[in-house]
Amino acid sequence: MTILLIMTIAFWTYALIDGWRGLKSIKALKEVQDHHSNQFVSIILAAKDEEKAIDQTLQSLINQTHEPFEIIAVNDRSQDQTGSIINKWAKSNPSRIKAIHIEVLPADWLGKNHALYQGTGTQKEMFYYSRMETFTFLTTLLTRPFHSLKRIKWTTFGFGFFKRPWTANKDYSNKGGMGIGAFNMLNRSTYEAIGTHKSFSLRPDDDLYLGQLVKSSGYRQRLVTGMDELSVEWYPSLSTAIKGLEKNTFAGLNYSYSLSFIAVSGTFISQVLPFVIFIVGSNDHRSLSAIAIFLMLALMVMTTRKLTHYHSLYALTLPYSALLFIYTIVRALTITIKNGGIEWRGTFYSLKDLRGKRKSTKQ
Template sequence: MLTVLFLLGLVVWAIFILDAARGLHKLDSLEEEPNLSKGPVLSVIVAARDEEKQIKVSILSQLKQTYQQVEWILVNDRSTDLTGQMMDELQKEDPRIKVVHIHDLPEGWLGKNHALYTGSKMAMGERLLFTDADIKYEPEAFAKALHYFERHQLDFLTAAPNLNAHGFWLKSFIAFFLMGFSYFKRPWMANDPKSKIGTGIGAFILVKKEAYDWFGTHERVRMRPDDDLQLGMKMKKEGYKQRIVTALTLMEVEWYGSLKEAFVGLEKNTFAGLNYRISMVFFSLFGIFVGHILPFITIFSTNKSLALLSFGNIVGNGILYILIIRRMSLFSPAYFFVLPLTAFLFIFSILRASLLTFKRGGIVWRGTTYKLRELKEKE
């Protein structure tokens, strides 16, 4: 049985590796793009809740952009700390900044999605940039992104930032997440105009305002905790021209401060990413165990055929891991050597998030509880 399973595994690894190699080769780096000095007005929309530790540094890095035709709309989403006050202070320092304070969340909306939608309604620009309150930008990031956007006549552009992390196990966990997300969602297919597969990374989503309005705005994903991914997927599926790029030296975010924070942070969208289906939870757990853990055990089998097939699956793991990590991050491929252990951590993360979702009857995000029934109804 294991022999057949691992033979099938070799075929799967070969398909994934060829697909990833082809897709990643066509993945552009935003750093190589020229700067756009003058062009359409850009409206940057930042939704924040309780981000007093990060928001000032992030906005100040944005205000230093070389691209000049920019306005900022900072949306305070029911913060209980000093986030709103910091936004007001930033507004006083720079007339390009507008601030809106949200005190109540309408029924049928997730908080962040409603905040981004609210900000978009205030935007005067022809291009909208949805970004998070903890992203640090290099001065030429906007200029390069807009040049790329206009040169390719896009409706939607998303960029992968550098995911900064501290600590060995957190870095290895994030690296494994990148690998898993990449071969499960195949984000590079967003660059294929013949494909209906799209993607979105919440750190940086640049859209043509006209296309965003035609599509139906964030109202179309108002109850999705993975709003960024869903926005990109749905817009691509409906024919809007899309691309994904990397911007590893132009944008940086500390995704999570610790491994514990990563487990907590993934509570909100793990089950959503598996389409709210228990079958998908079991399928993902089975796939992770068989694909990323079992071969590292059976390689020590006295059955030479099984040991050889296990070695082949480990090599397939390694090739795909290195391809994705070297292209999509600044992490060292050496984290591959603890891959089975980080796979166990990821299994724990999926189980924990799924069980908590069922126990609570929904998810907790930005201080608000959303019932699972309500989330499913808005699918």
């Protein structure tokens, strides 16, 4: 147990130093020098059964101040009034908003990826004023339930030390990279150079992979925080959050059983066990556990302050949130194995196809 705790302390010491250095490279959007630009920007959004939010979303987008721009709203096989609402906006703003309606999802495509790809086929151009080929930023995640809020805190924390988002800002390295689903901006030429969404048509983690693919292909990118400029609702409830993360969690582990086991055991040992030992362990072990707990809480507070607007005291919910993450992985793994794949937004994707497509993208 002593050796295990020392190894845990060593891990959190490295993660804290790495995080402290990396987070300093992530600036706030308001700190980035403003450059006037009149380059045309196409805003592409995919919506499936979003009648409760699509109206407000389009209202917000059309009220922006950048000129010139267009909005390409893709209705992806919605069964509610999403398509009608998009048509209403397109009819009243024909020069600004273009509506695309998808009735059938082709084979070997994830619905969202296909919808975005269809949207890019009609756009005029994608540009950002700087020399960066891609630009993405972290937003404020809105949620109402307390349990979902705690889940967001851990997700941000794990996102920091596991994905190391600051690698997006390292121009001297092609490793890492970052993409945020709520906001990804890139040049059309770069998008075509990496193979468009066709090259990762069945990846549930398409947003993150897009950024990583751009980075590994040698293009420059920037990640900034934009919590004051953009907010999106994460999930309306804890149950929907867990279900939504099912498609990304196992995918992020390359649909690997061994990586899933490592993730579960590693999370428990590094983030739950120190709290357990601190309560029931011997005095020597409690002292070592206290050091590990201090280091991980310090990293979580630092990450929370840099990447969110949430209160630092939520770091105290760490063991609960870590257990919730473990539950999410185990549940996703169990359901995926039982069903032979994942179901998302009313469409089933077999594990065989998901794994096969993932292998092909690496070749």
